[in-house]
Amino acid sequence: MRWWGTARQESSDKSFRHSSVDEDWRVFLEVRNAQLEWERAHLMFNEALGQDQIDYAIFILEAAERKYQIHLKHAKSLGINRSRL
Numbered sequence: 001m002r003w004w005g006t007a008r009q010e011s012s013d014k015s016f017r018h019s020s021v022d023e024d025w026r027v028f029l030e031v032r033n034a035q036l037e038w039e040r041a042h043l044m045f046n047e048a049l050g051q052d053q054i055d056y057a058i059f060i061l062e063a064a065e066r067k068y069q070i071h072l073k074h075a076k077s078l079g080i081n082r083s084r085l
Helices: 002-047 051-077
Strands: none
Touching: 002 051
């Protein structure tokens, strides 16, 4: 009976590692999407013309920057870095 318990444990370890990898990729993609959003906000700010457009671009830029920081902090707390993926 011992071999059955060992086989089940190995199977659960594989599924755990697989779900962990999926979670790492999901967090990595969230960070990457937040980075792209932040870069688009910079472009919007650089192309803003009037005072209203500049104010709006600053608002969007600050929100995108904060979102990027949040996702980076979450990835760091999980120990995720680009080389690990």
